[in-house]
Amino acid sequence: MTRRRIRGAVAVPALGVVGAVVFWGLSGLPSFGDYHGQYGRLINDVALPERHTTNAVTATVFDYRGLDTLGEEFILFAAVTGVVLLLRKSGRRGVDAAPKDRVTSDALRLFGMLALAGGVLVGLWLAAYGYVTPGGGFQGGVAIASAFALLYLAAGYRAFARRTSEEALDPLEATGAGGFAVVGLAALISGLPFLANLLGPGQPSTLFSGGSIAFVNWAAAIEVAAANTILFKAFLEQYIVPLAAARSRR
Amino acid sequence: MSWLLPLPVAIPLLAAAVVVATDHVAPRRLEDAVALVAAAAATAVSILIMLDTQRGAVLHWFGGWHPRGNLALGIGFVADPLGAGMAVLSTGLVTLALAYSWTYMREASRLFDTLMLVFCAATAGFSLTGDLFNMFVWFELMGVAAYALAGFKVEELGPVQGAVNFAITNTAGAYLILMGIGLLYARTGALNFAQLGQFLAARPVDRLVIVALTLVFVGFLVKAAIVPFHWWLADAHAVAPAPVCVLFSGAMVELGLFAVARIYWTVFSGTLHAHDGDVRSLLVWIGVVTALVGALMCFLQRHLKRLLAYSTIAHAGVMLVGIGLLGAKGLAGTANLVLSHGLVKGGLFLVAGLVLLRLKAIDELRLHGAGRGLPWEGALWLAGAVGLTGFPYVGVFLGHSLVDDEAGGRSFDWVPPLLMLAEAVAAGAVLRAGARVFLGWGPKRDELLTPEPEESPPEQRASVPLLIAVAAVTVGLGLLMSVVPGLEARTEHGAERFVDRPAYAARVLHDVVPPAPPRPPFTLRRATLQSWLYGIGATLIAFATAAVGLWYRRLPELFLGLVARGLGPPVRALRAAHSGIVGDYLLWLTIGTAVVGGVWAISLR
């Protein structure tokens, strides 16, 4: 028996006991669909009248529990920094060679550019209306970043690399993440609690509803878009460049 | 001065963003300076907060969302003396580590500085928060920065594997915490500690709460490296750059334990009041086992940083006993231990980093006698080892004797001798390694000790006097922690407030400010005869352990044979269990969860 087989054999009874304990605990939950937690009801009751945001989830994410989101943005920030740190010795940095693009069709290139434009628009739209309808900074940011990934697929690495230089992305990412902290500190300096709303509640159902939620939301969108683009780039460099280097050597 | 509370988090985060934003324009030195100043500022603010808490807990509601009725609407930071003290220690260690890294870490220093700052902010937020899910967010932030820092030397397999094991086990633990949070939220509709505690205290404990308790505690015990969740620690600590080890051993493990204490006292202590005996016995047991396993494994190491890492596990066990006794005095003992151990152990890791820098090796046997020309490093190493034994009025003595008092007071009289033994053996291993490296005592070969991969030395242009100065300050502060006048009275007072759940809830939810306590006197702890005996006994055992480790071959053959026959198989099995394979670690995590959950399901029901 290999080590892995033994492990699997021991895991089954161990997980069985864990499962028994967990299911026993889960059976003590209130019935499905019959939830009466006070916290969520309180937020549902106050979000629209007090904050003028129609989306209670966004109000929670960016205002009532905005500190969690600050932490979350920095988790993304730290993870991207970590990925760049961990991959700094391999990929493009390890093999210093210019990649060859496999994409040669002009039509495909054009499609890539259009996809980029379309993706960015969708992303901006998602981010903009986050506090009115579903969506928000995170979803919009990822959509923008994935538009760049599409650009890579359609137009090749060089087009992708040209539009995503570190000199531009790093400051953008830092501005997004730092902007969040600055909004918080601005409130603190004006004598209010950290992340307090400086701008009043605004009009419901418009782009400016929710006061400084708008700023925080856009900071998050910028941070998420830049961070994910850096992340995708760091991974794509692992793939595209060693392959190109291997091909040119052959 | 409640407006101070967000700053230890906001300053380092903003500085991290500034370091990244200016990466392509600012010179490296400027970025290093920004990082160092930000960490120092966070430490200074944390100290101010800690002084402020002497008059009562300090609150800050983020976004200005004060509780409605007795329902918390937003997230609050609640600083009390022990939480603020934890923030001071962890941000202070980051400052010292960044000072040490000034010349020690040159390559990729921008990424390194950024992650250190993020780590700094996360530890401060973790220590100060009054909200369960927010604590989880800081936990993950700390983790993400730490995984990357552990794998810093990507070109060596050891660091990469250590970081993999660290990241995977801790992530799995984090998901268990999150499930536990979900269960608690289902029961209470609350995430604020005070509100959770108040809701649960009004009703008897039920199955949902027991399972939530298990999941949350197991998740944090993974971070705290408690047996059987400790495996990842040595792998990750041994391979990270020395300044990072300081944070891992000095702050991160302790924050796992801090979370256990914080959550027990604010959330579960009310509802579990009638059953606290069952919680206590389990926590004390696994704490004692952790201390003994850590000490034994420590004795078997020859890789200096790995040896120190196992010593951290031994001390984490002692700290868990202090918390697990569920009394204010034991908690105060753990608080003092965290402080003195964090600084002394951090200092020892910095000395190990110096040894690697100057002698280009980290293996005790390879370094045999090589450290004769390094008197400063040798002296610091010796001082640190003595600081970890519990010799009266040196290093961990104060914390240790408080834990012993609590154990005696709760008829756990069998515990203090075992803890003394564990700490003494672990300190003896450090002494042995020091004697071999810096004095050249003992043989050059020893099959008892496990060979581990070597580590490539750091940047050679580092400024040695600066590094020695930082290490000396760190070790020195740690040694002095038992003779700070009034510290004992203040930590005991802080611990009494820490365990007072109703007062905490009243402060947080109803803004009831308790009357200002009388100023405790600036006196030293009067060591009892018992603690003198324990301290001296531990020191003797430590030196004896070191001597045995160096010269055990001179013992009679017959005796050695008997010992080998008796202890050989279990020690070999224990060693084999520390396999470095992440699948094994996950299996142990499952088994540990099954045991903890099973025991509590039966005993607390």
Place this chain on the structure above:
Amino acid sequence: MIVETLVPLQAMILALVAVAAASVALCRSPLRQILLSGVYGLLLVVLFVVLQAPDVALSMLVATTVAYPLVVLVAIARTGARRPDGDEERQR
């Protein structure tokens, strides 16, 4: 009325999610696994929609259609392919 049609729908999707989760976890080849986990992610998106969580569904959608596949496929391609310098032996 909505309630009555929703409950069987939720039950069905939950059952599918349970099966898909098992197939992702127990599938041994990473390449097949990423395909299965794409299916699993989309099932989760549907589940979140019927649990009235459109924001989470949208996040899960962008994560499961873009972020996961991209990084995972690169990792698979890089580790499954031959090393750039042509040797597949362990370097140590």
Place this chain on the structure above:
Amino acid sequence: MNFLAFGVAGWICLVGFYGAIVSENLIHLALCLTVIQSSTYVLLLSIGYRTGGGAPIFKGVKLGTTSVDPVVQALALTDVVISVTVIALILALALDAHNDAGTVDPDELAEFHG
């Protein structure tokens, strides 16, 4: 139905753990971690669900309409981001392991000996 949702969450967690324990490939292991993580989304959203409740979005809905719990959704949102980032980090580590050792089988990475 009453227990199905919570039971499925528990099942996903257990099966994810089993897959991770016997995994032969770090990339596979990372995906098993996402499976474990997904159990927390299912649990959180099932907990906050209210029969007949709509999404907590009050555009064109009159005040006082029942809706599901918005807090668990906020927690799940945070959770999704955390999951993506942690997986990216673990995959980066897996790539490094492959660079250093030529394998991503956790059982073959054997640097430590006790």
